[in-house]
Amino acid sequence: MWLKEPAEINGTIRFLGTHELCFYLVQGKDALIIGGGMSHATPALETQLRDIDTHRVKYLVVTHSHFDHCGAIPYFRRRFPGIEVLATAASRDALAKQKVADYNARMNDLAAEQVGLRGECIPLEGQRDAFRIDRAVSEGDVVDLGEGVNVEFHEVPGHSKCCLATYVPGCRALFPTDTTPHPVNDWNDLAFPSAQYDFASYVKSLRRLGEFDVEILGLDHHGVILGAEAKEFLRLGLRRTLDFQQEVLRRYAVSKDLDEVARETAREALGKVKLQFITEDLMFIITRTMIRNIIAGN
Ligand SMILES: [Zn+2]
DSSP states (O other): EEOOOOBOOOSSSSEEEOOOSEEEEEESEEEEEOOOOGGHHHHHHHHHHHSSSTTTTEEHHHSSGGGGGTTHHHHHHSTTTTTTEEEEHHHHHTTSHHHHHHHHHHHHHHHHHTTTTTGGGGGTTTOOTTTOOSEETTTEEEEEETTTOEEEEOOOEEEESEEEEEEEEGGGEEEEESSSSSSOOTTOOOOOOOOOSSSHEEEEHHHHTSSOOOSSSEEEEOOOOEEEEHHHHHHHHHHHHHHHHHHHHHHHHHHHOOOHHHHHHHHHHHHHHOTTTOHHHHHHHHHHHHHHHHHOOO
């Protein structure tokens, strides 16, 4: 089953945010939020979190450093004073770079403007330390939320260098961040992979995710895959990724022109991506980067 819109999943996990920008509240005695999202998701969060006590949420997990995964950090700091922001060391280092922070802030403010929510969101441009990470976590680290709820972290590079997956074994819930293609029109209709950092690492990470015992697969974009379909979704994601690699290599073998293959593929990819903030230019850049990497690795 594909749960597209925010809802309570079980007594421990609540899906928050929007269909495009997903966050997850994990509750034991203490609570943790997975997902740094974008600033324009925060008006929805404000409503969804209205019954949650100010001091209850102790941790925020930033799943990677891209602009659409960190824009809500300042909102969470204000809403939950003392919240500790966790991410990989690679995310921490990326977000500490002024150039990255400036770009991320600009993209978030622009998106808030475009959807008419600028007035309801914290402006990020010019804000010092907007995306500061408080603590780096790495492979195998665990946070104990009490009441038997443990949260594990796994490093899954490939989409970016800094991707962090989160697993709640007590619920068989896996949060893979963007280390899998997204669903498009149906749960088993998958978009192209997005492996901008390193294609081989992405495949390796996706294979690892396929080994988890999973009944709840909470994506960063487009909702949650539930039940037996969760594991099947990860299997399809790997197949989709390997098929994509073969197709790219086939096209390149014919034309020997990286830009041409990237343009053609980006056009197709854009038809499958349902995220307003992914522009044609951005899609070309990320597709070209991935294709160059596939060709170089072959
Ligand atoms: Zn990303």
